[in-house]
Amino acid sequence: MTMPMSSAPEPISLEPVTTGPVTRGPRPPSGRPVPGSPDGGAGHDGAYAARTVGLVKVYGTGETAVRALDGIDLVVQRGRFTAIMGPSGSGKSTLLHCVAGLETATAGQVFLGETELSALDDTRLTLLRRERVGFVFQTFNLLPTLTAEENIVLPLELAGRRVDRDRLTALAASLGLGDRLRHRPAELSGGQQQRVAVARALLPGPDLVVADEPTGNLDSRSGAEVLTLLRSAVRETGQTVVMVTHDPIAAGYADRVVMLADGRIAGIMDDPTAARVLEVLQRHDGALRGTCGGTGVDSTGTGGGTGTGGRPEGDNGTGIHRGDGLLTTGTGIDGGGCVR
Numbered sequence: 001m002t003m004p005m006s007s008a009p010e011p012i013s014l015e016p017v018t019t020g021p022v023t024r025g026p027r028p029p030s031g032r033p034v035p036g037s038p039d040g041g042a043g044h045d046g047a048y049a050a051r052t053v054g055l056v057k058v059y060g061t062g063e064t065a066v067r068a069l070d071g072i073d074l075v076v077q078r079g080r081f082t083a084i085m086g087p088s089g090s091g092k093s094t095l096l097h098c099v100a101g102l103e104t105a106t107a108g109q110v111f112l113g114e115t116e117l118s119a120l121d122d123t124r125l126t127l128l129r130r131e132r133v134g135f136v137f138q139t140f141n142l143l144p145t146l147t148a149e150e151n152i153v154l155p156l157e158l159a160g161r162r163v164d165r166d167r168l169t170a171l172a173a174s175l176g177l178g179d180r181l182r183h184r185p186a187e188l189s190g191g192q193q194q195r196v197a198v199a200r201a202l203l204p205g206p207d208l209v210v211a212d213e214p215t216g217n218l219d220s221r222s223g224a225e226v227l228t229l230l231r232s233a234v235r236e237t238g239q240t241v242v243m244v245t246h247d248p249i250a251a252g253y254a255d256r257v258v259m260l261a262d263g264r265i266a267g268i269m270d271d272p273t274a275a276r277v278l279e280v281l282q283r284h285d286g287a288l289r290g291t292c293g294g295t296g297v298d299s300t301g302t303g304g305g306t307g308t309g310g311r312p313e314g315d316n317g318t319g320i321h322r323g324d325g326l327l328t329t330g331t332g333i334d335g336g337g338c339v340r
């Protein structure tokens with residue numbers, strides 16, 4: 001069922017997607033402008049790490065076909081932290097997988113930097129994933145027989161690449177694990193394991209790190225440590241990160257939130273705080289509220305007035321009065337599919 005915008009208690013503004021440059025944090029080297037591209041919020045210099053143009057993904061055929069993505073024009077800003085939110089089934093993981101070369105598009109295009117993924121055969125796609133993308137999964141996916149450090153360096157060793165010991169040392173320090181790097185995953189907490197997984201993704205210096213609900217299995221404190229690690233990589237080394245999350249608090253660590261609803265972009269929020277994200281979810285109630293399930297933060301609880309867990313520096317606490325909130329790109333948000 002399609003829910004017209006006017007049925008929301010307080011309609012969100014129907015303004016174009018923000019196109020101004022993002023001003024916070026280090027500015028890594030720019031990519032070239034995207035000729036003829038719908039900007040999608042890349043900023044005036046067109047600095048993007050990845051982008052999609054009219055991306056459609058259909059699973060199955062005939063009556064059972066599922067249109068998971070329905071024409072996504074997305075720009076992933078280089079050196080920025082992007083969060084993707086939306087109700088369960090809205091296409092978040094599918095979008096992440098398409099951008100990371102784990103899934104192929106049914107129609108439209110996906111670019112990682114200048115490389116169009118649909119032009120690659122399976123072997124090249126595998127190489128691209130190995131050399132240019134880092135992955136963080138909800139379930140950590142560490143090899144149980146290896147120590148934390150061996151897990152971290154494994155992708156580089158498999159690729160026959162040299163391990164940069166200085167970078168490893170710096171990363172290890174930021175993990176806050178001390179000598180536990182010599183322990184196996186079973187001897188580490190969930191939060192520690194996920195920090196190891198983040199380090200494994202970051203060490204090779206990939207063009208893009210994708211994380212699908214990286215805090216989904218963690219308590220709030222461990223989640224905050226993982227998110228801080230991801231955000232530091234973006235701020236301090238210009239790493240590009242795209243993270244799927246249901247949790248407004250996690251989204252508050254990002255530079256930009258992209259909201260999906262029924263396989264389409266429903267809106268974009270720059271410089272989000274947990275409170276602003278939550279406020280938008282509350283305003284759109286059924287259409288987007290399924291995004292709140294991640295850590296038990298519900299639409300009436302934590303975060304509403306305090307900005308809990310949002311970026312601690314540089315905001316006004318609530319974030320609600322700053323900026324335009326969610327800027328919609330379409331004429332409506334489909335209300336179905338919100339199961340949480």
Ligand SMILES: Nc1ncnc2c1ncn2[C@@H]1O[C@H](COP(=O)(O)OP(=O)(O)OP(=O)(O)O)[C@@H](O)[C@H]1O
Nearest residue numbers: 059060066068086087088089090091092093094095
């Ligand atoms: N391999 C698949 N085969 C068939 N349908 C699929 C497949 N993967 C995903 N889908 C469908 O595509 C739609 C989008 O799924 P996706 O996993 O991207 O959603 P999501 O937003 O990540 O949801 P969640 O928050 O529950 O993880 C859903 O309707 C889902 O059932």
Ligand SMILES: [Mg+2]
Nearest residue numbers: 092093094244
């Ligand atoms: Mg998913």
